[in-house]
Amino acid sequence: MSATGSERSVRWWIAVAIVISLAAALGWNGLVREATGQERVMTAGGMLLGACAALYAWAVMLARFTPRTRLVVLVGVPLAAALGSWLIEVRGVSGDLVPLLRWRLASDPEASLEPPAAPGPLSAPKPRAEASPWLDFPRFLGPDGDAVVRGVRLARDWDASPPRLVWRRAIGPGWSGFAVRGSAAITQEQRETEELVVCYDLTTGAVRWSHADRARFDSVIGGIGPRATPTVHGGRVLTVGGTGILNCLDLSTGERLWSHSVITENDGSMNTWGTSCSPLVVDGRVVVSTGGSRGRSLVAYDLESGELAWSGGDDGAGYSSPKLLELAGARQIVAFNASSVAAHDPADGRVLWSYPWSERNPNVAQPVSVADDELVLSSGYGVGAERLRILRDAAGAFSVERVWRSRALKAKFANFALREGHLYGIDDGILTCVEIEGGRRGWKGGRYGHGQLLLVDDLLLVTAEDGSLVLVEAVPDEHRELARVDALGQKTWNSPALAAPYLLLRNDVEAVCFELVLEEGSGGRE
Structure with missing residues (x-):
């Protein structure tokens, strides 16, 4: 026809x-x-x-x-x-804003979670002489807050000595990491209308105790739940929730000792993607970024009483966390804010120096000290990195000069680490090595997405955005991937925690603990 x-x-x-x-x-x-x-x-x-x-x-x-x-x-x-x-809904996005879809009629992992077990007290923290055989990882990015784990050497051959799965469990949404003290592994997560701080047993994954606040941060792009990682100091746990609730909890029981709503109390404004700063403990004070006006950008509370100790600065809050550094011969609390990086005196919070920075997009990655008087800052979204030198004159006044500017490292929200004159970080989703001397790229390779990393001696533990755990050599001549394990299997933005030999990973759905094989004589306590 x-x-x-x-x-x-x-x-x-x-x-x-x-x-x-x-x-x-x-x-x-x-x-x-x-x-x-x-x-x-x-x-x-x-x-x-x-x-x-x-x-x-x-x-x-x-x-x-x-x-x-x-x-x-x-x-x-x-x-x-x-x-x-x-039939289909957007449940989130990748770090590059690729929509992540799911069936609307599919079960919601958060709704299907069972409530945490009834609080059961931990034994009191052991004295140092009787401490656990593994290392502590007491805060965001490790003991020194710089994404470097010192005193540990990992086995390099994962074919012969693969990571051993210790436990795996469902967990509530959130981008918090783990903080580890002894057998306590503490993180933050969301359960429906409650924001939780949960203490898990490091070696079993069982719930020891939990603390709940009626609060919820929810964003299609940014995700659900708290962003910050707990800080463990002595017998106390300090946490900041996604809406700005600062808690001081007892490490053994989870009992709340004091609390503040730091955004409301300091005339701050909620960040678009939630409050993200992890608490810093300095000289018996708890320091957090609030972005408050009238001299309350950075505030400190007394660790014991919770009373306001000092405040300083006027810039809005970034998504980074305050960090204690020694620069130009002076101890300083450095805060990477919404439109600047500023240093505060730990004694009274006054601003020692400030340096303007791009405010077009979020500033997330932690500043890294690269010399006695120098640090490197980096932002994603096409901004790049700068090496700054902090100067101090005879009268004690500080000033800042730029050493170099480079687009070789654009750290969107992945932190970077320093080893032997080179920075290792994720540049717009691809692992890269950058020379400290001039900001030149040594190599770029390994499409790991917007994940996170830890530097362990001369090895990088990379948690890729797709949930893979990758072992990479931290060497300046070329990208060398040694091994890879499918750890979580879906979007992972959370920072890892290595309480050697135990490696804790999580995302907004599940948490997992691996035991890594260490080289002989490495790891543990002396």
């Missing part, structure tokens, strides 16, 4: 031109264009939507389909789109 005239005259060439134009544009965007991964994803999304709209308009108005076919397209496409939006 011969085709009708109208069917023979369908203008397929228009559709072909649209598809070819889309393919060419996507190729330019992905392979040629100088842009961040996020910018490429957003541009590609716009291109796809534009092409779909063009094809829809072509089918309805320009293709010369039969009236019946045009009616089917005119009505069917919107109905199919509506059905798809009813």
Whole structure:
């Protein structure tokens, strides 16, 4: 049977031109264009939507389909789109803003979680002479807060000595990491309307105790739950929730000793992606970034009483955590804020120096000290890194000068670490090595996404964004991946914790503990 005239005259060439134009544009965007991964994803999304709209308009108005076919397209496409939006929801995004989808009718992992077990007190922390054989990891990024674990050497051959799974368990949403003291492994998570601090047994994963606050931070892009990592100091646990609740809890029982709503009390404003600073304990005080106005950007509370000790600064809060450094011969608390990096006197909170920084996008990665009077800052979103030198004159006044600026390291929210004159970090989703001397890139390789890392002697433990655990040599000549384990299996933004030999990993769905094989004579306590 011969085709009708109208069917023979369908203008397929228009559709072909649209598809070819889309393919060419996507190729330019992905392979040629100088842009961040996020910018490429957003541009590609716009291109796809534009092409779909063009094809829809072509089918309805320009293709010369039969009236019946045009009616089917005119009505069917919107109905199919509506059905798809009813069946599928965006449950989050990747670090490059790629939507992560799930069926709306699928069970919600958070809703299916059982409540934590009734609090059961831990034994009192053991004195140092009787302490546990593994190392503590008492706060965000480790004992020194610099993503470096010292005194430990990991076995390099994971084929011969693979990580041993100790336990795995479901966990509530949140981007908090673990803090470890003795057998207590403490993290923060969300359970429906309650924000929890939960103490798990390091070697079994059993719940020891939990503390709940009625609070919830929820963002499609940023995710659900608390962002900060607990800090363990002596017999106390300090936590900051996603909405700015600062708690001081008893390490043995989880009992609340004191609490503050630091955003509300200090005239701060909630960050778009939630309050993210992990508490810093200095000289018997708990220091947190609030972004408050009128001299309350950074505040300190007495560790014992919870009373306000001092405040200082006026910049809004970033997504970084305050950090104690010694620069130009003086102890300083460095805060990477919304539009600056500033140093405060630990004694009274006064601002010692300030250096302007990009405020277009979040500042997240921790500053890294690279010399007695120098530090490196880095931000993602195309900003890059700078090496700063802190100067002090005869009168004691501080000033700042830039040593170099480089786009070789754009740390979006992955922290970076220093080893032997080189920085190792994730540059827009790809692991990179950068020379300290001039900010030049040594190498770039390993598409690990927006994950996190720890430096352990001359090895990097990388938690990739897809949940893989990767072992990489920290050497300046080339990228050398030694081993890889599928640890979590889905989006992982949380920082790892190594209480050697135990490695704790988590994301917004589950937590896992591995025992790593150490080289003989490495790890543990003296």
